[in-house]
Amino acid sequence: MKVNGVAHEGRCEPRKLLVDFIREDLGLTGTHVGCEHGICGACTIMFNGEAARSCIMLAVQADGAELATVEGLMKDGKLHPLQEMFREHHGLQCGFCTPGMLMTALDLLRTNPAPTDREIREGISAVLCRCTGYQGIVNAVRAAAPILASGR
Amino acid sequence: ERERALRPDRSLVAQASWIGKSVKRVEDGRLLTGRGTYIDDHPPVANACHAAIVRSPLPHAAIRGYDLRAALALDGVVGAITGEDVARYTKPFSVGVTAPIHYYCTATDRVRFVGEPVAVIVAKNRYVAEDAAELVQVDYEPLPVVLDPERALEPGAPVLHQAVGSNLAGNRRLVYGDPERAFQDADVVLTERFAFPKYGSTPIETYGVIARWDPLDGVCTVWSNFMGPFIMHPLTARVLGLAENKLRFIVPPDIGGSFGIKSSIYPYIALIALAAMRLNVPVKWIEDRREHLVASSSGTDRVAYREVAAKKDGTILGMRFKWLDNVGGYIRSPEPGCSFRPTGNFVGPYRFQNLEVDASVVMTNKSLTGPNRGYACGHLYFETEGMIDRLADRLGLDPIEVRRKNLIQPDQFPYRTPTGGLYDSGDYQAAFDKALEVAGYAELRREQAKARAAGRYVGIGLALAVDPSVSNMGYVATALDPQFRAKPEYLPKSGAVDAATIKIDPLGRVIAILGTTPQGQGHQTVVSQIVADELGLDPPEITVVDEMDTFTRVWSISSGTYSSRFGSVGTSAVALAARKLKAKLVDYAAHLMDLPAASLEFRDGAVRPRAGKGPSYSIKDLAGRAHWNTESLPEGMEPALQATAVFGFTVAKAVDAEDRVNSSNTYGFIAEVMAVEVDPETAAIKILKYVTVHDAGTIINPMIAEGQIYGGALHGLGGALYEELAYDEHGQFLTGSFMDYLVPTASEAPEIDIAHIVSPSPLTPLGSKGLGESSSMTVPAVIANAVSDALAPLGIKINELPMTPSKLWAAIDRACRSQEKRERRA
Numbered sequence: 001m002k003v004n005g006v007a008h009e010g011r012c013e014p015r016k017l018l019v020d021f022i023r024e025d026l027g028l029t030g031t032h033v034g035c036e037h038g039i040c041g042a043c044t045i046m047f048n049g050e051a052a053r054s055c056i057m058l059a060v061q062a063d064g065a066e067l068a069t070v071e072g073l074m075k076d077g078k079l080h081p082l083q084e085m086f087r088e089h090h091g092l093q094c095g096f097c098t099p100g101m102l103m104t105a106l107d108l109l110r111t112n113p114a115p116t117d118r119e120i121r122e123g124i125s126a127v128l129c130r131c132t133g134y135q136g137i138v139n140a141v142r143a144a145a146p147i148l149a150s151g152r
Numbered sequence: 153e154r155e156r157a158l159r160p161d162r163s164l165v166a167q168a169s170w171i172g173k174s175v176k177r178v179e180d181g182r183l184l185t186g187r188g189t190y191i192d193d194h195p196p197v198a199n200a201c202h203a204a205i206v207r208s209p210l211p212h213a214a215i216r217g218y219d220l221r222a223a224l225a226l227d228g229v230v231g232a233i234t235g236e237d238v239a240r241y242t243k244p245f246s247v248g249v250t251a252p253i254h255y256y257c258t259a260t261d262r263v264r265f266v267g268e269p270v271a272v273i274v275a276k277n278r279y280v281a282e283d284a285a286e287l288v289q290v291d292y293e294p295l296p297v298v299l300d301p302e303r304a305l306e307p308g309a310p311v312l313h314q315a316v317g318s319n320l321a322g323n324r325r326l327v328y329g330d331p332e333r334a335f336q337d338a339d340v341v342l343t344e345r346f347a348f349p350k351y352g353s354t355p356i357e358t359y360g361v362i363a364r365w366d367p368l369d370g371v372c373t374v375w376s377n378f379m380g381p382f383i384m385h386p387l388t389a390r391v392l393g394l395a396e397n398k399l400r401f402i403v404p405p406d407i408g409g410s411f412g413i414k415s416s417i418y419p420y421i422a423l424i425a426l427a428a429m430r431l432n433v434p435v436k437w438i439e440d441r442r443e444h445l446v447a448s449s450s451g452t453d454r455v456a457y458r459e460v461a462a463k464k465d466g467t468i469l470g471m472r473f474k475w476l477d478n479v480g481g482y483i484r485s486p487e488p489g490c491s492f493r494p495t496g497n498f499v500g501p502y503r504f505q506n507l508e509v510d511a512s513v514v515m516t517n518k519s520l521t522g523p524n525r526g527y528a529c530g531h532l533y534f535e536t537e538g539m540i541d542r543l544a545d546r547l548g549l550d551p552i553e554v555r556r557k558n559l560i561q562p563d564q565f566p567y568r569t570p571t572g573g574l575y576d577s578g579d580y581q582a583a584f585d586k587a588l589e590v591a592g593y594a595e596l597r598r599e600q601a602k603a604r605a606a607g608r609y610v611g612i613g614l615a616l617a618v619d620p621s622v623s624n625m626g627y628v629a630t631a632l633d634p635q636f637r638a639k640p641e642y643l644p645k646s647g648a649v650d651a652a653t654i655k656i657d658p659l660g661r662v663i664a665i666l667g668t669t670p671q672g673q674g675h676q677t678v679v680s681q682i683v684a685d686e687l688g689l690d691p692p693e694i695t696v697v698d699e700m701d702t703f704t705r706v707w708s709i710s711s712g713t714y715s716s717r718f719g720s721v722g723t724s725a726v727a728l729a730a731r732k733l734k735a736k737l738v739d740y741a742a743h744l745m746d747l748p749a750a751s752l753e754f755r756d757g758a759v760r761p762r763a764g765k766g767p768s769y770s771i772k773d774l775a776g777r778a779h780w781n782t783e784s785l786p787e788g789m790e791p792a793l794q795a796t797a798v799f800g801f802t803v804a805k806a807v808d809a810e811d812r813v814n815s816s817n818t819y820g821f822i823a824e825v826m827a828v829e830v831d832p833e834t835a836a837i838k839i840l841k842y843v844t845v846h847d848a849g850t851i852i853n854p855m856i857a858e859g860q861i862y863g864g865a866l867h868g869l870g871g872a873l874y875e876e877l878a879y880d881e882h883g884q885f886l887t888g889s890f891m892d893y894l895v896p897t898a899s900e901a902p903e904i905d906i907a908h909i910v911s912p913s914p915l916t917p918l919g920s921k922g923l924g925e926s927s928s929m930t931v932p933a934v935i936a937n938a939v940s941d942a943l944a945p946l947g948i949k950i951n952e953l954p955m956t957p958s959k960l961w962a963a964i965d966r967a968c969r970s971q972e973k974r975e976r977r978a
Contacts, residue, residue, distance in 0.1 A: 030185070034358075071186040088176065090856070092183055092672075095180075096355070120898070124897075130411065130895065
């Protein structure tokens with residue numbers, strides 16, 4: 001599989017979860033495990049360009065796939081504009097849901113480059129955050145939308 | 153002298169460059185890029201084995217035996233421990249009451265709730281450990297079950313702890329003033345029953361523990377996402393039979409949320425440490441979500457009977473509280489804080505002097521409880537603010553007027569409450585007025601009248617609360633009888649302490665070291681702001697290290713990050729450490745300049761003459777000289793430039809013989825207004841407006857402060873509308889996943905209008921108070937009052953949470969039917 005543009009090869013038991021493979025075998029601990037049943041969204045990654053829950057997929061399902069995780073967002077030592085806006089608008093506190101929240105918001109902005117607040121709230125409702133009351137996240141995604149749309 | 157040292161340096165706060173600014177967070181860089189170090193990311197030891205915990209499927213049963221043969225035979229299994237080992241090799245935990253309750257880190261003789269640990273399997277990886285855990289056979293003999301705290305106290309109810317003889321873990325009747333007289337003198341007496349649900353704020357990161365045993369040194373090292381209070385460290389050492397200096401607690405820099413819940417991880421620390429010690433391998437355990445929901449921690453479910461005595465004009469003469477707090481199968485410290493944590497602020501923001509509290513702490517076959525954001529205050533204010541609205545209703549008065557009439561006045565601060573609280577500062581009336589103004593209260597009432605005329609159910613709720621921060625460890629003793637506390641062998645308890653160290657390296661760079669355990673509150677950022685202002689630097693110039701380690705940090709039993717304490721006590725320790733260091737720099741510069749120290753001051757990053765021109769010495773200059781040339785130090789000055797300050801509140805005193813205690817140290821204030829509309833067809837509640845005004849004294853970082861308010865409010869909303877750790881009548885647990893336990897998502901989160909007023913605390917060097925629990929304690933009250941107001945035409949009053957659609961719909965349906973019946977009869 002390719003993760004953040006880098007090819008990886010590994011062997012694992014057929015039952016190993018994709019998130020465990022990413023964290024334990026690839027050492028990419030930015031993707032977090034919050035519920036292991038596909039609700040909280042902390043483990044959300046990009047799977048062949050679409051947001052997916054890595055806690056309810058098996059690693060073997062990702063054979064040959066292209067994945068993106070939070071570690072791949074920063075480019076040339078600079079934060080991705082969405083990451084920058086999360087920092088600017090206090091879109092995180094403990095940071096545990098943040099990787100899944102970032103990947104989910106990216107997926108939202110990919111399919112809807114200029115969402116309304118209602119659409120942002122619906123879009124990110126796929127990820128549970130218990131710290132922020134979501135307002136900072138909504139503000140961050142709203143602010144990031146035009147920056148991403150303009151292709152910066 | 154000491155009191156003078158503590159007087160807030162208003163000049164500093166007034167001239168601050170960084171305190172009061174929304175400085176962006178230092179923590180965000182690592183957390184946004186996947187480089188945080190949470191417990192599960194943490195490989196402090198090589199070749200850790202992994203634990204899976206075997207848990208009881210039954211709510212109440214005697215354990216007849218364990219069969220581990222199949223589990224131990226599985227390839228990859230290292231070993232197991234059971235309740236037998238726990239009973240043999242550990243002691244029970246100390247509990248906060250005198251009843252003989254033996255609470256161990258697993259069940260030993262019987263299980264008392266679904267999910268209670270009974271054994272631990274250790275294997276080469278978690279997958280194998282879980283396979284093996286399923287093969288463990290435990291022979292149970294089921295016992296009858298009791299879940300309801302009122303039923304649990306009835307004669308004939310199943311008794312959980314034979315040695316106690318009943319399910320009552322403790323009861324205290326506290327009397328302040330003359331409630332008897334107040335109720336005799338009253339024009340009106342109201343009585344109401346309330347029920348508050350069992351919910352937990354479910355941090356997205358679950359519990360995690362890694363334990364390593366060094367048999368030759370006799371040291372057990374435990375990494376965990378424990379948040380304090382560190383009183384649990386000596387308690388755990390005692391359980392494991394280790395000296396305190398042979399048990400090392402380390403907390404990684406990042407914790408994925410806690411909200412009080414992770415204070416209750418300590419029984420698992422003991423359990424995993426025991427597994428490491430018995431099996432002689434490093435052991436790692438990460439709780440899964442089901443385990444978290446079924447058996448981590450929550451607030452209590454409470455049944456409350458409330459009485460208020462008042463004059464016709466709305467003056468409150470007194471109140472009576474009767475509480476039954478359900479702590480589950482055992483009472484786990486710091487319970488019964490569920491009843492006593494708010495002792496000093498039992499009366500809230502009101503002036504009445506007469507109060508009777510009858511608090512019973514009851515054990516049932518539910519999971520265990522402990523601090524959860526707003527610890528006991530959500531319960532308290534839900535009841536009190538509900539009573540105030542009912543009183544206004546009964547007297548035909550405006551709910552604003554009843555509150556105003558009874559509020560503590562600005563000139564009464566510092567205010568000693570009848571229960572022993574010392575409210576340090578405030579202007580409750582101003583905060584309340586501000587909330588009404590921001591909400592456009594009069595306009596809201598006009599809109600409500602229009603909506604009602606159109607047959608819509610729109611309501612407006614109010615809630616006021618005193619927001620206590622920094623628990624005084626002494627409050628827990630309120631649970632004990634005064635006679636018990638009067639015995640000569642009883643040792644009184646009091647205190648609330650935090651420490652900080654600041655050091656300047658040979659090139660003048662500054663490092664601040666804390667022993668707090670932040671869970672997302674941005675301590676590194678806040679500390680960099682304070683130190684920057686104190687030392688005349690910019691925040692990025694200061695490195696803040698915040699990793700708790702009981703072997704290397706300065707700490708005390710009250711250390712930790714809980715009860716909204718960092719903004720008050722932690723920041724005070726930092727400011728005092730910086731001031732100590734500045735004083736040393738001044739003394740050193742005075743020696744170098746051969747001038748009296750009194751003629752110099754530390755200003756803008758350098759020691760300068762107080763008046764006129766003259767040479768100055770920058771931090772960098774002084775640091776270089778002090779480190780490189782100790783001969784240049786004045787006689788008697790300690791070499792190196794560093795200072796550690798331990799800040800402790802002197803107002804934290806032990807509970808007195810009349811059960812009065814200043815249970816917290818600084819007290820903020822919250823005033824809220826909420827407008828809602830209820831759809832009578834679906835019982836859906838729509839929040840139209842929500843305003844919250846806070847007074848937390850000096851605000852160090854408004855962005856972080858508001859973040860706490862947004863988060864706290866949503867926890868309160870979760871408990872009020874969605875979240876309940878539910879059981880069926882047989883004691884089976886019903887909400888073991890996030891499909892069943894409903895956490896609010898972004899779609900349910902309301903927009904919030906936040907405003908502040910600032911009454912600096914006279915007790916902290918910066919004038920700051922805590923704010924972390926914030927609106928978690930007021931939202932249940934304000935939304936219940938708003939919904940009650942909306943449904944007033946139907947005669948519905950909310951006295952039970954959560955207001956789930958099915959419960960609310962049934963109430964509306966009942967009310968409509970009886971109204972129709974009345975109309976038909978008419």
